Amino acid sequence: MSEDDSIPAPETSEKPAEKSPERRRSWLDRISSAFSGEPSSRDDLVALLRDAQSDGLIASDTLRMMEGAIAVSELTVGDVMVSRSQMVSLPIAARFLDLMKEVVESGHSRFPVHGENKDEVLGILLAKDLLRGVVADNGPGNVRELLRPAVLIPESKKLNLLLKEFRLSRNHMAIVVDEYGGVAGLVTIEDVLEQIVGEIDDEHDDAEEGVDQIAAHADGRYVVDALTPIADFNERFGADFPDDEYDTVGGLVTAAIGHLPDTDEELTLGAFEFRVAKADARRVHAFHVSVLSSDH
Template structure:
């Protein structure tokens, strides 16, 4: 019986070694084989964790279509071509993007792409009644089925950064930027404004707070006196997302533990910023 066990161990060890040898000597037959090689290289510390994740991200991108990573139509920040610069300033300040699709009437009628930097000199001169039309650049239109790796190649070769995604009927269904693709490879790219927003729980009014979705649950519980379960999710964004049961759009609200959570910033992959509203206590009668 001991001999059988020894034979079995040797056999399994041999098959395991053969498998490892095959991984590192044979050519990969498909993407799953290549992923296995990358994971094994990470396990053997031939590459570091970040490199492994990026390589896996590159392989993921090779399987994706524009519809998989686009910012959906409902979350697109657009500018109205008939508005003056003065009328558009609130949109520019709220979203803080470097470029916007410019629409006429609705999001299915995109006139072009506006780069905010093109307006800067005029804005500094106080020319707030500017007509946007002379500043528009052509909008690149792509189908939902466009391969993401091919799109990245076009972005680099043709030096544009944004593409409008349309469905089979020609209606606008979303947009993709070069940053959206790079985030699939290197992870979320935050700018200095995101850092400022994400650092703190900020009180905006007596009962209204701005909260980063990445705020740890224990920190949130301590600040708001709530009892959200840290086992359910590590961040308040995870708690809220789980409660919604779907990826909510900007402006959607949900009530949890006497608090109203409103999505103030999100992309098609995660919640970014939440507005938290405390229930107001009944007003005290005025003193005479």
């Protein structure tokens, strides 16, 4: 009996070896309450996830995606859409050769096709359908025959609902209309997914060859492209920022701030002050960087 009574002893002796037991209990209390049906806010849930990342329970990349997934339910189409002025829309009356030229120059794969003006959207033209029409044995036919139906959605539509519709309908583009029925812009499935996983680059998104991603200004500041590799930043300024978790300056600074920053938000990292020079609902594009130490 006395030997049996001593069996729990090793279990209690292991408890003191745990790191920060009070903090872990607090974390477990919070996560249990989050799923117990008790009232809680999104901010509480995000704080909970950040605690989990700090405790090493989830990776930083996973945290960013989980935060993005939470944010998607709060964002609307109007927050991420490509505005009407930036749309690449093709006129129905254009010749096939002119359409092909526009496809090649833009690098896009889907295009709204309009009638007399951009508000008259007739359908969506896929680059692959256009190519098939051009190389067809019987020659190019009517562009209308290649169009696919256009999906129209309001600016106020939530992104999580749009993503579900994209998945069910297998559409990758929707035309955004304003309250008067006019075309306000367009949104693609990539625009939505980038809110969760971050910027999705393809061969057309690469920085132009020869363009300096770090430009010096006369006032002593620098303009740094957010996609500048951390290794390049370190080499330019003699810095030693780690690049094991983040590849770019934008990823490093955004993670340090703890959220997607707005224009003019500031953060000091080491000997550098970063001020957001340009940002939108999807990502940071550029920083103004000041060197605080006197040895640069």
